[in-house]
Amino acid sequence: MDKVFVEGLVVDAYIGVYDWEHESTQPLVLDLTMAWDNAKAARSEDLADALDYDSLSKAVTALIQQRPRALIETVAEEVAELILTHFKVPQVTVKVGKPQAVKAARQTAVEITRKAS
Numbered sequence: 001m002d003k004v005f006v007e008g009l010v011v012d013a014y015i016g017v018y019d020w021e022h023e024s025t026q027p028l029v030l031d032l033t034m035a036w037d038n039a040k041a042a043r044s045e046d047l048a049d050a051l052d053y054d055s056l057s058k059a060v061t062a063l064i065q066q067r068p069r070a071l072i073e074t075v076a077e078e079v080a081e082l083i084l085t086h087f088k089v090p091q092v093t094v095k096v097g098k099p100q101a102v103k104a105a106r107q108t109a110v111e112i113t114r115k116a117s
């Protein structure tokens with residue numbers, strides 16, 4: 001299956017297990033890999049046949065900014081669910097990075113892969 005990618009999507013979010021983390025936003029960095037048949041859109045040149053990475057990125061950003069969450073695992077699961085159900089994607093891999101979480105580390109992250117049921 002072909003793929004569509006959104007890489008390095010930065011979303012400012014209220015995220016963390018500690019109270020102080022909910023006083024201001026921190027950046028999350030998302031890498032999204034979606035299985036998609038790109039051949040149909042290539043033939044038709046119709047955005048309706050493509051997986052629209054622009055509207056998908058906006059929907060993911062809006063979801064994350066809806067409410068505070070404790071764990072980046074929760075963000076990953078909710079983003080995967082949105083992409084599978086709303087965008088009719090058969091399989092998605094979601095990586096959520098929290099670059100400011102550990103001072104000595106460039107990045108901390110979780111990654112999940114989910115399939116449509």
Ligand SMILES: Nc1nc2c(c(=O)[nH]1)N=C([C@H](O)[C@@H](O)CO)CN2
Pocket residue numbers: 015016017018021070071072073098101102110
């Ligand atoms: N696997 C995870 N570990 C940790 C998380 C997380 O979301 N997933 N979060 C924290 C804290 O919020 C941390 O980022 C504060 O520095 C710790 N571990």
